[in-house]
Structures are given as structure tokens and as C-alpha cells.
Amino acid sequence: MNPNPETATGIAAAFDCGEVSAREIAVAALERIAARNPELNAWTTITTERALREAEALDAARARGERSGRLAAVPYAAKNLFDIAGITTLAGARLLARNAPATADAPLVQRMRNAGGLLTGALNMDALAYGFTTENTHYGNTRNPHDSARTAGGSSGGSSAAVAAGLVPIALGSDTNGSIRVPASLCGIFGLKPTYGRLPRTGSFPFVHSLDHLGPLAASADDLALAYDVLQGPDRGDPACAQRNIEPTSESLARGLDGLRIARLAGYFDDQASAVARAASERAARALGSLGDVVLPEVAAARAAAFVITASEGGALHMAALRERPEDFEPLSRERLLAGALVPAQWVEQAQRMRSLFRRRVLEAFREIDLLIAPATPVTATLLGQDLIVINGRSLPTRPSMGLLTQPISFIGLPVAVAPTWPTEGHLPIGVQLIAPPWREDICLRAVWALQKAGITVRPVVAPTPTT
């Protein structure tokens, strides 16, 4: 038996039928990580002992004839803003490095463990989640497994690199303005940002309370749905958590597109996308049988409002430290945070008003449509240290602009899944967003599964050049 099945569903099935022990799987995963991590810099902490302990407990339980969980023996890792018992929650920031280790796992980590997951460690990110490139001055840059000169995206860049390199099939991430979707797009993997308020953020380090989401990144559509199902459930520790009961999605994936009305987002989402990104959304739209294009009003202003709220709330959270320990902040975002902390209240109020108006208009569009398609990033992965990107002849700063297409969607809390596509040119993937009305993660995941089934998400095999 291959102890390296590529997907979580494959690993859980292999363990369940006794083909392989959890310990064998854990050891193989830890060896893979030890071999690749020095180059990728995806893990900031590797929890070898814990993974082995969890694996041995699973093997013992199986020997006693106990039923195994849905993620039994599946290695995973969590962005280092999740509390993991016994290690310090860094949130990518040296500012937090001297904090005491977490005393308990975050609820989402507990749920992964209860389902049989093997925690391999904590993953790198942009400091305090403020960035889209996982360029981290204090903990190093995470590299894209498809091209080590390029970024893995961010801020959940450790999570996307870990999955894209085949080291773990599932990773946990967070998404405030695109921090799951951008790295998933740039690394060619699957990701889900659920509806705002769906998954509890208890035990995770906050960035912008009113915009923060947690969610999974995964190697396949099935793994993504499985991880999401395991993560669901109410938790009183997060006041914004909607306390809804689990609404399973895995079983409905095979329903496919049955009856879904699908459209492609045009206008802003074309204007802010390079040709490669537009082609990806068009290809996905064709594969899913899109009814046509939809143009939403004032998307640029919605994105701008998300920017203002992010800056203001994110900055205000760290006001005291900005005053007392500025030298401990990430230089790439320190002044951005400080500028945000000084934003006048009227700008923020106006942005919040924009949020409710924009949400109402987009929900109107969802009366006619069940799913909207858009590119996930304006361009494919940029080079580490690259300051500018060019979109339709305009030069834009890389770090804030990578979120141009994700930011307006998370701003109003809609559930979005990202599916990878592989352009015909070049060696780099780019993702598409599949956007549904609130609480309909099942629709996003069915669409992702349909794209996977249609072969869109698979890297095309390059035909050898015919010799003449």
C-alpha cells in the first residue's frame, strides 16, 4: 500500500480498511515535510511528537475495534494564528513571540483532532495576516511549490504551499480580504471561505473582527467539503458565530449542478483582471454552463470600503503596541497599520454604510442567480520582492492589489470556494471564485466538484513535442 495517498479521503479510507497504520502515515508525512520545508518555509513549527502520539492513539483505537473518524490518520497543519496547545500563537508576528504557549487547541483544531486528523504543525503567514504574499521579514518568505522564486500568496501562504507541495492534504487558514482564496489561487489548490459567522473564530488571533473568517484549504474538492463538514458547528466563544447546526455538504457534492443558475461576474471583475485571469473565469463559466454575465454596481467602492474598515479596525487593535513597540512590527505593514489607526471615524462609518447597501444589491442579484463566477486573483504568482503588477496596462502595487477580486466578496460575508485552473501558457496556476448566497456553502462546493469532474482543475499533461 502506498503510505502517501494524495487526498484526505484516500488516506482515511486506506486507514479505515486496515491497509496502513496511522503511524506509518504520520512518519511518511513528517519525512516529506522535513525534506521539503527547508526550501518552502511553510511550517514555522513542526509538531512531530503530537502527530505521532495522535497516530498511535488511532492505531490503538482501531485495534480495539473502535470506529474511526472521517479524517482518520489524515495529516494536516494550521496557519500559526490558530491556538495549538503547547506552542505560542505567533500570527506571523515577532510582536507575539514572547507570549506564553496556548493552553488549549482552538475549537477548529479540536474538531480536526476529534475527526482523527494528525496535526503536523503551525504554518507561516504574513505578519498579523496583513498581506497577500507571505513575505515575512522575521520568519522568512514562504515559497511557491510550483516556482520557488515566487510567492505562495498570502496571508495563508504556509497553508497553500503545504497543500500544493503534497505534504498534507488539508490545512487550516483564515481569510479577511482574500487570505485563503489568494494563496489557493496562486498555488493551484482548493479553498473555502465560508459565510461570515459560520465557523467560530474562538482561539484564533484576530485581525479585523468584522471581516475575519476561518476555513480550510485542500488538495481536492472532496477533501475541501470533508474538512468543512468536520469544522462546522456552533461555539459560544465567538460572539459573531451564527450558532447554526452542522449542514453537511459532502453527501450533496455528487448532485453536481442540478438546477443551479450560474452567471459570470463581468465589469469590475474583468477590468481588474489580467487576460489569464479572465480566461480562467470564462473557461470555468463555459464548463459550468453559465447563463451569461452579471455586472454588480459600485464594486470598486465596495472594495475601497473593505480597505478602509480593514485598515482602521486592524490598526486600532494594535494601537498600544504601535506606540510602545514599533520596532517589533513587520516593516512591510507597520506604517499601513499605523495609518489605519489614525483614520477618522466618519470614513469608517461611510464604509459600513457602503457595506450594507452593497450587500443588499448583491443579494438582489442572487434572486435570479444561484452562483457567480470570478477570477480569484488579478494575476498568477508574482516574484518574491516584486513591488508592482501590471493589469491591463496599469501598474499597481503588488501587496494590496492581489486582493482586488476577493475583497469585495468577503466584505459582505458571502461564501466562496476557489478551484484551481491551469492556463495553457506558462507553468503557474490561477484560481476561480465560486460565490453563493449566504449559508449556501453547499452550492460553492458542488460547483467546485463539478469543475473537478470536468477536468478543469487538473494540470494538463504537456504533450511531448513531436519529433520530425
Added chain:
Amino acid sequence: MKRLIEAIDLVKHFPVGDKKRLHAVDGLNFHIEAGETVGLVGESGCGKSTLVRLLTRTLDLTDGQVRFHGHGIGLIPARAMADHPMRREIQMVFQDPTDSLDPRYTARQTIAESARLLTDMSGSALDRAVEETATHVGLPFELLDRYPHQLSGGQKARVGIARAIVVKPRLLVLDEPTAALDVSVQAVILQLLDRLKREMGMSFLFVSHDLNVVRLLCDRVLVMYLGQIVESGPAREVFARPLHPYTRALIASLPGGLAGGQTTDADLLIGGDPQSPIDPDAHRCRLFGRCPRGVERCHTLAPPLREISRGRAAACHFVGPTEREAFVDAALAMHNIHVDPARRAALTSEFNRVAEMARLVQAARLPGDTLPAPQYRP
């Protein structure tokens, strides 16, 4: 901190015949605090040397006041200064150590003579003071009995400094202290001055056209142009973010130029001659004609030196915080946050980005905005 010396509306005009007057120093206001090191920079002919002579009271004022520790000393006639008790308080180190040392005196005699004239020390106390001072400036005792022609440039510079500090002045004025020295010796003397500054607690005024000297040694900088101060402020801030077009041009011309790629074409002065210092037009900016930004207003209304932000002043119509910068400064002060001057430009640019986003939000029109807006009647 306490003001050690203060110039108030200080003026020195020299008659040049035909009832014309050369405005060497034209209405200066500044001060030096106790223990502070201030740099005075500007090209030759800008009035630096005249200003030094007014402060050391070796030249009579045309108008204005000089106050030392709160006492007016501006009316002491220059010729009476030699015997005045004030003379001990303000000492000079001259540019050229060869010119300024008497060839007939040994180093020991030069240092002792200064102490004998200005203090009541004598005998063994005087000998002790001379040797202590020699140790302080790093002058080996075996050199003390040599004459100037037997000393190197750097050694002569040390004698010149020792002569000035042996009387323990409260203000030491250094006129181009390294200009006459070899480059290799300059660095050593700068290190010596930096050490003295930290050890002695007196105030220093460095007069120099070498901006690097000022950058290395000074807490605060005054920039002079044609008899007036055009910019003043903490040295680190002025070098990181110069405000006045003349200062910007001076710093842009250094190797490395302006920090953070701030240099633009507007930072290069237009060629051409400076205005004449003889009876200059009081209503015209002194830089007009050389300044790339000159407009009608600069020709008809000379910009006064005014405070731009805390501790910083500049004399230019175009300088001044934009409303946003002023807001950021006020907000930083309110939250008691200090920003490294080198990062201030980055903060401004980030704040401008958020402001631009806020502007986009304000400009947006979403039909169906049913949130009630207040109605006002005139």
C-alpha cells in the same frame, strides 16, 4: 531645556558706498539650548562668518539682540570684548590651525596663555589644567613643548581645540573645524569632537558647508541662505525629509541624495546667479530666480520663516504640511505615538492610500440608499 544663547531679529549690514548696504545678516531669530549641538550650514557668502562674529561679539550689531543666559550682550562693544567677563563663556575654534596659532608659542604656552588671560588660574593649578586639557584632546605631553611648525595638521587642530576648552566655556563655536585638514585627519578630529560633545556638556555651534559633518555631529541644524535662515529643525528629520527647496537641493547633491527616492527634478536648483546681497528686495523670496518653483507670489511676498511642525521651521510658500499631513501629525500627537522620521514619508503615503479609498467610498452612488439623511433648512 534652558536657552543658552538667543538671537532676536539680528541684523548686520555693511555700508558699501553710494548709500548702499550689504545685508550680511538680515533679521535672524534662533537659539541654542544648554548642552545642545547645532549646525549652521550654507554656501560661502551666505553670512555664516558674520553671524559667528556677532555671536562671539567680535563685531558690532546693526540691529537686534543677542542674549546669553537671558542677559543682553548685544550692546557690548566689540573692542571691549577682550576684557569682558563674557569672553570666557563663548570660545572659538578657528578654521585653519596654522593661521590661528602664534608661531612663537609652544603648544603648552598657547593653551596656558588662554587660561591665564581668561581665568584666575596660575602656577601649578594652571599647569595641571593645561595637562588635563591636553589629555582630553588626545595631545601627548611630549608634544606640549613643540612649536606649531613642529606639529602635524591634526596635532595643531588639537592645540586649537585645547586652547578653547581649557577655560571651560559654555558655548564652543567651531568655524569649519575640519576644512583645512587632510581627509584622513578629518575623521579623527570629528571623532574627537563627538567625544568632547558627549563628555563636556557644553553647547556647540558647528559652522560648516560640509553637510556630512553636521549630519554626524549635530542635534539640530540651521540652514542659511543670503543672510537669512531658510530652514531649521532636528538634524535627523531635516536630512530625512528636507522641506525648503534650497535644503532639498543641498541634500540632493550629496552622494546618496534624498532618502527614499524623494528626489525629483524640482530638487535641482536652476542654474544662474544668486540675487545680490546688496539692498535686496525685501518683498521678494531670496531664492527667487534659482528656485524651480518660483511663482508670482514669491516675487511679491517674501515667505517668513514659520513653524511647519513641532521643532521644524521653513521659509517657503510651498512648504507646509498638507491638510492630511497636519491631520496625521495631530493624530499622532493625540495618541502619543512617535514615528521614526525615516518612516514618516511611508506613513504619509499609506495614509494617502486609505484617504483615496475613503474618497472612492464617498463618491459612490448606490440607488436605493434609504438610510435617512438629515435635511437642513437655511
